[in-house]
Amino acid sequence: MREGTVHQAVAAGGAPLHLVTGYQQVRDAARNPVLSLNKRHSRTGGRDGESMPPELNGHLLNTDAADHARLRRLVNGTFTARRTELLRGDVQEITDQLLQRMSSRPRADVVADLAMPLSMEVICRVLGIPRGDRPDFREWTNTLLSPAPHAAQQSREAMRHMHRFLVALIDRKRESPADDLLSELVLAQENEDRLSSDELVAMAFLLLFGGYHNTGSLIATSVMALLTHPEHRVAFSSGEVPMHALTEEALRWNSPTMLAVRRFATQDMRIGDTGIGAGDRIWLSLASANRDPERFEEPEVFAPYREDNAHLAFGHGPHYCPGASLARLENSIAVTSLMRRFPDVSLLGSPDGLRWLVSPRSRCLSELPVSL
Numbered sequence: 001m002r003e004g005t006v007h008q009a010v011a012a013g014g015a016p017l018h019l020v021t022g023y024q025q026v027r028d029a030a031r032n033p034v035l036s037l038n039k040r041h042s043r044t045g046g047r048d049g050e051s052m053p054p055e056l057n058g059h060l061l062n063t064d065a066a067d068h069a070r071l072r073r074l075v076n077g078t079f080t081a082r083r084t085e086l087l088r089g090d091v092q093e094i095t096d097q098l099l100q101r102m103s104s105r106p107r108a109d110v111v112a113d114l115a116m117p118l119s120m121e122v123i124c125r126v127l128g129i130p131r132g133d134r135p136d137f138r139e140w141t142n143t144l145l146s147p148a149p150h151a152a153q154q155s156r157e158a159m160r161h162m163h164r165f166l167v168a169l170i171d172r173k174r175e176s177p178a179d180d181l182l183s184e185l186v187l188a189q190e191n192e193d194r195l196s197s198d199e200l201v202a203m204a205f206l207l208l209f210g211g212y213h214n215t216g217s218l219i220a221t222s223v224m225a226l227l228t229h230p231e232h233r234v235a236f237s238s239g240e241v242p243m244h245a246l247t248e249e250a251l252r253w254n255s256p257t258m259l260a261v262r263r264f265a266t267q268d269m270r271i272g273d274t275g276i277g278a279g280d281r282i283w284l285s286l287a288s289a290n291r292d293p294e295r296f297e298e299p300e301v302f303a304p305y306r307e308d309n310a311h312l313a314f315g316h317g318p319h320y321c322p323g324a325s326l327a328r329l330e331n332s333i334a335v336t337s338l339m340r341r342f343p344d345v346s347l348l349g350s351p352d353g354l355r356w357l358v359s360p361r362s363r364c365l366s367e368l369p370v371s372l
Helices: 023-031 063-076 082-088 087-100 110-127 135-144 151-177 181-187 195-229 231-238 245-255 324-341
Strands: 006-010 016-020 107-109 261-264 268-271 273-275 281-284 370-371
Touching: 016 023, 023 268, 023 281, 082 087, 082 324, 087 110, 087 324, 107 110, 110 181, 110 324, 135 151, 135 195, 151 181, 151 195, 181 195, 195 231, 195 245, 195 324, 231 245, 231 324, 245 324, 261 268
Parallel strands: 016 281
Antiparallel strands: 006 016, 107 370, 261 281, 268 273
16 A cells, blocks of 8 residues: 655665655656746755766756747757658658568567667667667667666766767767768757757667667567467557557557656645655656556556556656657557567566566666567
């Protein structure tokens, strides 16, 4: 039995914080202008592993109000539904290629052979990262997500690698722009306003990190859900459960992002019955909110027929994920194509034996071994 919707906790680096877990409280807090993402409002000490080099801080998830609105206006044109739909052919092509490689052997790992390569290939194509210049983003992102105390130095090194790579890539896009998202961001302009060099690097970092890891996690979780729920798999195969319903329930049931970016109270306030002091650190638990029994009936149950599935997996309010439509498209094509290509695909081993990435922030399978 859960008690309360706001809890006192301590981050890995020793900083005290308020963890918000209730659905309505998380939803309201995500839109509350009193809660700032800018760490200049923090009065708490300690390190929680969220600090990044200044050059990577100037993205949408670290700004508020007018600063955030300005960045959002400059990038909104690159994330329209029309642009996403134009990527359908590319996503299908990449998926078919990956499934063809999988077909040459009796076993595969959905995470390593489909979910992560697909999300990586798509976001690299979208951003315009040449194939020969693609470093090991999976290793870097897993390092950044690690909660282990000894990982702090490795995380800083990974961020330095990513920063150097992105600076060089953006310089090339300035000199020779192409038909890709990163070139559009370099050229993005509104009333003579452009993204600064640091803002460009930070935005590219955010898009790579979120577009790769979170989308790959969603694909793997969706496949796992079907393989571990035979009744829903039959309903999905017959068309009784539509793909969009499967996607939304997978997002609610195992949210790829478990915690929203930390916030700081800019003045004394209350969340529910809990008093919050100015400068206090607040974490919003998207994963807990999406399984709040006050909002969802039988929240622990995977139920793709669930009605009114207003989950918070992509956030809420002004910081709602701009790449949500692309993640949904990739998941739809990947899962549908996998189940059509391999109708007898089955999980190898017990569902209880599945391994997950150890991270307080991300919910991602380390592997998903299957028989084809």
